[in-house]
Amino acid sequence: MFRPFVAALAAWFAVAPCFAQEAPTHDAIQLDEVFAQFDKATKDEEPGITLVQPRHVRFVAKLVEAPARCNTQALQAILEAMGQPDFLQKAPVEHCIRLRSDGGHDLTAWVQDVLVADLNTDARPGGAIEVYADFLAYGVGTDRARNMPLMLVSRFEPK
Numbered sequence: 001m002f003r004p005f006v007a008a009l010a011a012w013f014a015v016a017p018c019f020a021q022e023a024p025t026h027d028a029i030q031l032d033e034v035f036a037q038f039d040k041a042t043k044d045e046e047p048g049i050t051l052v053q054p055r056h057v058r059f060v061a062k063l064v065e066a067p068a069r070c071n072t073q074a075l076q077a078i079l080e081a082m083g084q085p086d087f088l089q090k091a092p093v094e095h096c097i098r099l100r101s102d103g104g105h106d107l108t109a110w111v112q113d114v115l116v117a118d119l120n121t122d123a124r125p126g127g128a129i130e131v132y133a134d135f136l137a138y139g140v141g142t143d144r145a146r147n148m149p150l151m152l153v154s155r156f157e158p159k
Helices: 007-020 031-041 073-081 112-121
Strands: 048-069 095-100 104-111 130-140 148-158
Touching: 031 048, 031 130, 031 148, 048 073, 048 104, 048 112, 073 130, 073 148, 095 112, 104 112, 112 148
Parallel strands: 104 148
Antiparallel strands: 048 095, 048 130, 095 104, 130 148
16 A cells, blocks of 8 residues: 655656766765654555655665565556556566665665665675665554655665
């Protein structure tokens, strides 16, 4: 179930062409801040996925696990809801990485397949990376400790 959040669909059309843009288009933010903002904004919502105004963000996090194949059905559903049903055919995504914020929040993020080989070569689990991602939605769980931003990684830099 998807819930619109701050006119997300209208905003999507303004930023959709910006996927995988260069760093200047990505707002610097602490990953813990994303969790705090959206935990507060969604505190009264039922479990599900809240579409947000898509945002290009960058943050530093610890790589917990190297890229691994993962389920991308939720990503496909989010993209369809945002009017981008063919996005994954243009930029395939079959992998996820697990990241950890300075405050200990874990995030599993989808990663564009074109980045997988470089992540395996240039980033090591336990090391820090700067992540450039598209923040698309926020998952609200019945266990609020499991709330999570839903992001698609389009670039990274080892730290």
